Amino acid sequence: DAKTTQPNSMESNEEEPVHLPCNHSTISGTDYIHWYRQLPSQGPEYVIHGLTSNVNNRMASLAIAEDRKSSTLILHRATLRDAAVYYCILRERTGANNLFFGTGTRLTVIP
Amino acid sequence: GAVVSQHPSRVICKSGTSVKIECRSLDFQATTMFWYRQFPKQSLMLMATSNEGSKATYEQGVEKDKFLINHASLTLSTLTVTSAHPEDSSFYICSASEVRGTSNEKLFFGSGTQLSVL
Numbered sequence: 049d050a051k052t053t054q055p056n057s058m059e060s061n062e063e064e065p066v067h068l069p070c071n072h073s074t075i076s077g078t079d080y081i082h083w084y085r086q087l088p089s090q091g092p093e094y095v096i097h098g099l100t101s102n103v104n105n106r107m108a109s110l111a112i113a114e115d116r117k118s119s120t121l122i123l124h125r126a127t128l129r130d131a132a133v134y135y136c137i138l139r140e141r142t143g144a145n146n147l148f149f150g151t152g153t154r155l156t157v158i159p
Numbered sequence: 160g161a162v163v164s165q166h167p168s169r170v171i172c173k174s175g176t177s178v179k180i181e182c183r184s185l186d187f188q189a190t191t192m193f194w195y196r197q198f199p200k201q202s203l204m205l206m207a208t209s210n211e212g213s214k215a216t217y218e219q220g221v222e223k224d225k226f227l228i229n230h231a232s233l234t235l236s237t238l239t240v241t242s243a244h245p246e247d248s249s250f251y252i253c254s255a256s257e258v259r260g261t262s263n264e265k266l267f268f269g270s271g272t273q274l275s276v277l
Contacts, residue, residue, distance in 0.1 A: 082265065091165070091252045091268035092203070135202070147193070147254075147266055149203040 051075070052136045057154045060126045068121040068153050070136030075116050080139045082147065083110065083121050085132040092135065092149075095121065131157045162186055163255050165269025172243055173277055180238045180272045182253030188233035189255035193266070194226075197250040209236050243276045250274075 053071040060066040072081065080099050084092040096103055096110045098119075103110040109122040123130055135152040162185040172178050182192060191210050195203040207223075209215040209230035217223045225247075227239040236255075240247055253269040 084266075084268075086203075089250075089271070089273070091163075091254070091271045092266075093268065094265045097265055148205060149195075151202050 051138050051148075052150045054134070054136055054150060054153045056151060057156065059156045059158060060123075061158050062128060063125050066123040066126045066130070066155065068123075068134050068136075068155065069118065070120070071118045072136070072138055073117045075138055076140070078140075081110070081112060081116075081119050082137045082139050083108070083134060084137065084147075085130075085134045086152070087132045095134070097139070126155075126157045128157050128159060131155055163189075163253065163267045163269045165253050165272055167272055168270060169273045169275075171275045171277065174244050175242055178240045178243055178274060180240075180251055180253070180274075182236045182238070182255070182269050184234045184255045184257075184267070187255075187257045189236070189257060190233065191256045192230055192236040193254045193256075194228060194236075194238050195252045195254070197252060197271075199250075203252060206238075240274065243274070245276045248274055248276045 051074050080097050082097040083095040085095050086092045096108050098110045111120045133152040133154050135149050137147045164183045164185055166181050193208050194206045196206050197203045205218050206221045207215045207217045207228050209228045211230050211233050215228035225241055230236040250271050250273050252271045254266045256264055256266050
């Protein structure tokens, strides 16, 4: 059911930008792209979401490809608290609108 | 921001007993709540979707008689693991959505419940 592909793991140095990629080649025109992150032993936390245009909030930026088949979550300055598993998810407009989680990307931030 | 409270955070029980996990939306009305299960080093697996006032919809392979879900109010959903066995030991997470049928809305997650069945 998960329709996104992410690298299993990535590393970043502290205070450097991080670009987390996600492929969703089967995305439909009405699917929203959501990003959540999960710290150890906690529930997931909302990061950002978008449909077509790039989005910015206080946590991150979301860059969406023109054909919407891929997107990139950008953390502008990684901190140790950003170490988590990041999930890129498509939220379907049809059906129950639930979120199916893929394997996610485990981000390690190096001090 | 919206908060989802999940209790208990950790529970240890004997095999054969039942365990109830509560999920509350504290500052919004959750028309839809979702229950997930997560095994160590794995991703979240959707178990069921519950809409207030109606029966839950279970994902394939999830036993509805074993995992009882009640969503009697707009702020509370409960998951009861009946006759728990060691293989039910897992991290259970709930999430809530304020608006039904809108994929633009973000989900809010509880902090999870670590169930250990001895």
